Amino acid sequence: MADTCKTSIGIDFGGTSVKLGVCRGDELLVTDEPIPTANFNGPAALITEMAARVAKLREKYPDICAIGVGVPGLVDFDHGLVHVLTNVPGWKHIPLKTILGEKTGLPVLVENDANAMVYAEFRHGAARGLKNVVGLTVGTGIGGGLVLDGKMYRGSGFAAGEVGQMSIHFDGKPGNYGNLGALEKYTGNQQITEHAQLRYSEAGIKRDLSECTPKHLADAAQAGDEIAQQIWNEVADWLGTAIASTAWLLNPDAFVIGGGVAQAGDIIFAPLKRKVQSMLSTVVWERLQILPARFSNEAGIIGNAALAADAV
Amino acid sequence: MADTCKTSIGIDFGGTSVKLGVCRGDELLVTDEPIPTANFNGPAALITEMAARVAKLREKYPDICAIGVGVPGLVDFDHGLVHVLTNVPGWKHIPLKTILGEKTGLPVLVENDANAMVYAEFRHGAARGLKNVVGLTVGTGIGGGLVLDGKMYRGSGFAAGEVGQMSIHFDGKPGNYGNLGALEKYTGNQQITEHAQLRYSEAGIKRDLSECTPKHLADAAQAGDEIAQQIWNEVADWLGTAIASTAWLLNPDAFVIGGGVAQAGDIIFAPLKRKVQSMLSTVVWERLQILPARFSNEAGIIGNAALAADAV
Numbered sequence: 001m002a003d004t005c006k007t008s009i010g011i012d013f014g015g016t017s018v019k020l021g022v023c024r025g026d027e028l029l030v031t032d033e034p035i036p037t038a039n040f041n042g043p044a045a046l047i048t049e050m051a052a053r054v055a056k057l058r059e060k061y062p063d064i065c066a067i068g069v070g071v072p073g074l075v076d077f078d079h080g081l082v083h084v085l086t087n088v089p090g091w092k093h094i095p096l097k098t099i100l101g102e103k104t105g106l107p108v109l110v111e112n113d114a115n116a117m118v119y120a121e122f123r124h125g126a127a128r129g130l131k132n133v134v135g136l137t138v139g140t141g142i143g144g145g146l147v148l149d150g151k152m153y154r155g156s157g158f159a160a161g162e163v164g165q166m167s168i169h170f171d172g173k174p175g176n177y178g179n180l181g182a183l184e185k186y187t188g189n190q191q192i193t194e195h196a197q198l199r200y201s202e203a204g205i206k207r208d209l210s211e212c213t214p215k216h217l218a219d220a221a222q223a224g225d226e227i228a229q230q231i232w233n234e235v236a237d238w239l240g241t242a243i244a245s246t247a248w249l250l251n252p253d254a255f256v257i258g259g260g261v262a263q264a265g266d267i268i269f270a271p272l273k274r275k276v277q278s279m280l281s282t283v284v285w286e287r288l289q290i291l292p293a294r295f296s297n298e299a300g301i302i303g304n305a306a307l308a309a310d311a312v
Numbered sequence: 313m314a315d316t317c318k319t320s321i322g323i324d325f326g327g328t329s330v331k332l333g334v335c336r337g338d339e340l341l342v343t344d345e346p347i348p349t350a351n352f353n354g355p356a357a358l359i360t361e362m363a364a365r366v367a368k369l370r371e372k373y374p375d376i377c378a379i380g381v382g383v384p385g386l387v388d389f390d391h392g393l394v395h396v397l398t399n400v401p402g403w404k405h406i407p408l409k410t411i412l413g414e415k416t417g418l419p420v421l422v423e424n425d426a427n428a429m430v431y432a433e434f435r436h437g438a439a440r441g442l443k444n445v446v447g448l449t450v451g452t453g454i455g456g457g458l459v460l461d462g463k464m465y466r467g468s469g470f471a472a473g474e475v476g477q478m479s480i481h482f483d484g485k486p487g488n489y490g491n492l493g494a495l496e497k498y499t500g501n502q503q504i505t506e507h508a509q510l511r512y513s514e515a516g517i518k519r520d521l522s523e524c525t526p527k528h529l530a531d532a533a534q535a536g537d538e539i540a541q542q543i544w545n546e547v548a549d550w551l552g553t554a555i556a557s558t559a560w561l562l563n564p565d566a567f568v569i570g571g572g573v574a575q576a577g578d579i580i581f582a583p584l585k586r587k588v589q590s591m592l593s594t595v596v597w598e599r600l601q602i603l604p605a606r607f608s609n610e611a612g613i614i615g616n617a618a619l620a621a622d623a624v
Contacts, residue, residue: 155563251467
């Protein structure tokens with residue numbers, strides 16, 4: 001954080017579109033029209049379009065001094081190489097940092113999107129000013145990222161932070177890697193929805209899956225539906241178990257939780273905090289905050305822009 | 313690791329005795345006669361004795377330039393304050409760093425003993441040259457420490473690394489803090505012993521608890537006892553679940569495992585490696601080593617001496 005680069009571009013590379021924005025400190029100055037990935041035949045054409053957008057943004061903001069790109073997949077951070085993007089055809093072993101750097105003449109940083117999310121919260125969001133922060137996005141799957149001792153912690157293969165793959169039951173439901181008890185097989189959107197349908201059915205109530213989404217369950221719990229409240233308690237037990245284990249391991253200042261499930265607000269945060277407290281020592285609990293994320297859709301742009309600016 | 317201080321004293325403060333040694337780099341030059349804690353009436357007298365021992369060691373090794381003390385309890389690392397030692401009467405809120413520093417005129421570092429263990433392995437032992445290392449001591453309880461990005465990671469309240477308190481079952485056996493499924497309630501010495509007695513009993517074999525210790529089970533498994541082998545597989549499943557969760561979170565280079573249970577050698581390491589591999593992605597697994605600790609009784613002295621020398 002040398003503070004020599006103040007204005008940077010954040011690029012949030014999603015499964016269907018690429019979003020760009022210009023940030024200065026904690027200000028998001030402008031967001032550009034998203035680029036639909038399907039309109040471009042492979043990485044070369046898409047990167048050329050990114051570079052064209054960057055050139056245009058620099059006309060308006062000539063002090064732009066770095067570009068941060070977050071991608072939904074595994075990257076080699078040191079080399080800015082995208083290993084593979086599962087949901088974007090043709091993206092395999094793409095030296096994004098090198099190509100985009102050559103096309104723009106700017107320093108480029110390539111990061112995993114979950115890391116960008118926690119960095120946004122750490123630098124400019126809910127966890128601003130804290131030192132050790134765990135970021136979680138609880139939605140379709142569960143992504144995570146770690147800021148430790150004030151810096152992004154990436155791990156030996158740049159794959160750290162996978163809270164969703166942690167086990168909450170040594171003989172539980174298998175995750176995508178054969179990992180028994182994988183958290184995201186309990187508290188992913190789809191899993192919560194299916195579990196809710198089952199709980200209603202056990203109570204003699206027939207519900208379509210489409211009526212059992214986290215959004216529906218939050219509204220129902222808010223309106224006093226005891227089954228829905230019970231389901232949120234169960235979700236809190238599962239999620240809280242993984243959070244408590246992570247807290248025992250890292251003794252962090254905060255967990256920052258975003259994504260669809262977090263939008264249930266106090267319906268999930270209240271039982272979650274109770275559960276986590278019940279699992280920790282005073283020393284670990286008294287330092288700990290469990291916070292809703294400040295940023296949502298713009299987290300990627302802000303986090304990547306901040307990572308890039310801080311690296312210059 | 314400025315390399316300006318090469319010779320330092322490591323002090324390993326245990327429940328019954330205090331051990332001292334002088335280290336130069338990875339060499340343990342000498343160990344001193346242990347000081348029995350019971351012989352000293354409270355912290356002041358014991359610290360005075362430590363200072364006297366230090367003075368004597370400096371006569372022989374005048375280039376000693378730092379002291380590292382590891383204690384079996386929670387410390388405030390920044391202030392070198394011992395919060396409380398459960399097993400040593402009178403040790404509560406003792407400013408050990410200040411007192412010992414004043415008595416000796418040397419820089420003093422006070423650390424938790426589990427942290428010293430992993431630092432010894434990271435600097436001079438099984439994990440030498442690696443960057444991200446998780447140390448585990450599997451014995452009566454399960455202690456742990458983390459070296460991340462080449463530095464001791466302590467957490468916001470200096471309480472990080474408590475792998476033994478992580479949950480392996482969201483509805484499992486409660487740990488010492490009410491934490492359901494706490495690993496050490498499955499794979500601590502006593503728990504393994506009791507579990508083994510049960511397994512033998514289920515097979516119609518009566519065994520005293522004293523015949524079911526990890527040591528006995530290792531010998532039995534080695535000799536072909538299938539029940540004992542099965543018990544080690546179960547221990548590997550439990551321990552492996554917590555190790556895999558930690559690996560998903562931290563993507564480290566290595567776990568270094570010491571303590572009594574680790575002395576079972578391949579009897580535990582072989583099924584443990586299989587279990588952990590079965591729970592991880594290729595990216596996380598291919599970077600990972602699961603290693604027996606190099607040091608045992610001397611780990612505390614070596615680790616504390618190294619921490620102190622590196623901090624100067």
